[in-house]
Amino acid sequence: MGEGNLKIGVVGAGVMGSGHLEYLSREVPGVTVAALAEPDESLRKTVLDRFNLTCPGFNTLEDMLDGVDLDGVVVASPDRFHAESIRLCLSRQMPTLCEKPLAQSLEDAEELSGLAQQSLKDVGRPLIHLGFMRRFDPPFVEVKKLIESGELGAVLYVNASTRNVSSGNIKSEELLTNIAIHEVDTIRWLLSDEWSDLKVLKGRSTSAAPEGTQDPIVLTGSTSNGVVIVADIFANNTYGYDVRCELTFEKGVVRVGIWGDVSVVKNHEHPAHPSFALGENWIARFRQAYVNELLEWTGTLRGKKSSNLATVDDGLRALQVLNWVV
Ligand SMILES: NC(=O)c1ccc[n+]([C@@H]2O[C@H](COP(=O)([O-])OP(=O)(O)OC[C@H]3O[C@@H](n4cnc5c(N)ncnc54)[C@H](O)[C@@H]3O)[C@@H](O)[C@H]2O)c1
Incomplete structure (x- = not known):
């Protein structure tokens, strides 16, 4: 062509x-x-x-x-x-x-x-x-480069959230195959590492979820290199589109915030954090x-x-x- x-x-x-x-x-x-x-x-x-x-x-x-x-x-x-x-x-x-x-x-x-x-x-x-x-999202690409630079040492632990405002008539298994699938792929790609274990914690469901749907769920897992992952998936949070990822390294913490703001916590310093409005869905954040x-x-x-x-x-x-x- x-x-x-x-x-x-x-x-x-x-x-x-x-x-x-x-x-x-x-x-x-x-x-x-x-x-x-x-x-x-x-x-x-x-x-x-x-x-x-x-x-x-x-x-x-x-x-x-x-x-x-x-x-x-x-x-x-x-x-x-x-x-x-x-x-x-x-x-x-x-x-x-x-x-x-x-x-x-x-x-x-x-x-x-x-x-x-x-x-x-x-x-x-x-x-x-x-x-x-997310493989093409500039903030996530920046974090992948930071991981690969080795500047902060090895990644030890990842804590992530993917939370939609509303998700129609979503079923419990679709919280996994429709939403959590982003976390599964993003973490494999970010860490160049494979998942070796995954479990789901189910607790109290929001009244905003469709009848019979477990929402939210919390995933716990680890990778072949021993990185521990905790990720929550919330399909009907009602308060605003909210995707975050925090990686704890040997020598610091890197956060991808709700609007894709990347902050690096290291050497006893925490960057400033202004307040902001949340979006209705994923379009503005991931455009x-x-x-x-x-x-x-x-x-x-x-x-x-x-x-x-x-x-x-x-x-x-x-x-x-x-x-x-x-
Ligand atoms: N990558 C991402 O960030 C991301 C975000 C949201 C949704 N998605 C995925 O994108 C897909 C669409 O999601 P959406 O939020 O746009 O859904 P949507 O319900 O807003 O739109 C789906 C559209 O497809 C049409 N449709 C139904 N059956 C069809 C068929 N057989 N052929 C052609 N069109 C058909 C529907 O009439 C509807 O207009 C889903 O698979 C969803 O998982 C990806």
């Missing part, structure tokens, strides 16, 4: 799909949004109008693949459709960036891993990447991560290699770890 315009199709026009449409049409050079697949016709029209896009709309991914010539597809439909979308894209040898998770069940994920390995042999490059966008991820992914469509984009194997590994407690 040369330097010409890439024709990209987007699947799903909800929160994430409309975000990807915006970034692709406004922030990623050399890209044309060439089609949108979204079963809700009025939403499809509203979202295309919002970004002044005149591309054709379809009800399904299959109709879109049959109806337009595309260089790549971004899948942002609900989790339960990811496995079938990836199967279809692989069968058409269509490069695809699919939102997390790879699948909802380990069985589907294992099957997709086999199909992806076969397609790697057939095509010579990975066709499927996954939207673990740049989504844009950077799309820049990297469209680069692969032009033949560049990426060592940072999450692969089907990363998606499978995250589900294998979560399956210890699902």
Whole structure:
């Protein structure tokens, strides 16, 4: 693929799909949004109008693949459709960036891993990447560099939170496969280390959770190198979008705050900490991560290699770890 315009199709026009449409049409050079697949016709029209896009709309991914010539597809439909979308894209040898998770069940994920390995042999490059966008978030990238510099010694302990304001009709297992999966992937990637143990603590549930859903949950685990992890997942916190990560090193503490502010506590000094308002969802906090991820992914469509984009194997590994407690 040369330097010409890439024709990209987007699947799903909800929160994430409309975000990807915006970034692709406004922030990623050399890209044309060439089609949108979204079963809700009025939403499809509203979202295309919002970004002044005149591309054709379809009800399904299959109709879109049959109806337009595309260089790549971004899948942002609900989790339960990811496995079938990836199967279809692989069968058409269509490069695809699919939102997390790879699948909802380990069985589907294992099957997709086999199909992806076969397609790697057939095509010579990975066709499927996954939207673990924290790998492209500048604050998390900064922390990864700090870890790798060795400046603060080894990481001993990680304490993280992912807390959404509300999560619709989310079920207990989806706190793991939909939300906690970010923590599982981020920690593997940040530490270049594998999870070796995971447990879930369940306590009192919020009255804001759907009937029967355990919310919040606390994950405790460790990695092969012995780093202990405690992470809480809260799907319906009602008070404001709140993602934080604190890493305790041998010689200091590094925090990624709610707005991605990175503070380093060392040598008996703590940086100043102003107060601020919280967001309604993840879009404002991770906007740049989504844009950077799309820049990297469209680069692969032009033949560049990426060592940072999450692969089907990363998606499978995250589900294998979560399956210890699902
Ligand atoms: N990487 C991240 O930070 C992040 C954040 C939030 C959500 N997500 C993931 O993104 C995906 C979408 O989440 P969302 O919050 O945008 O959901 P959403 O419910 O806002 O939007 C999903 C859209 O997909 C449409 N849809 C349903 N079935 C479809 C199908 N078969 N083909 C095409 N479209 C279909 C729905 O009509 C809806 O408009 C989910 O898989 C979610 O886990 C990722």
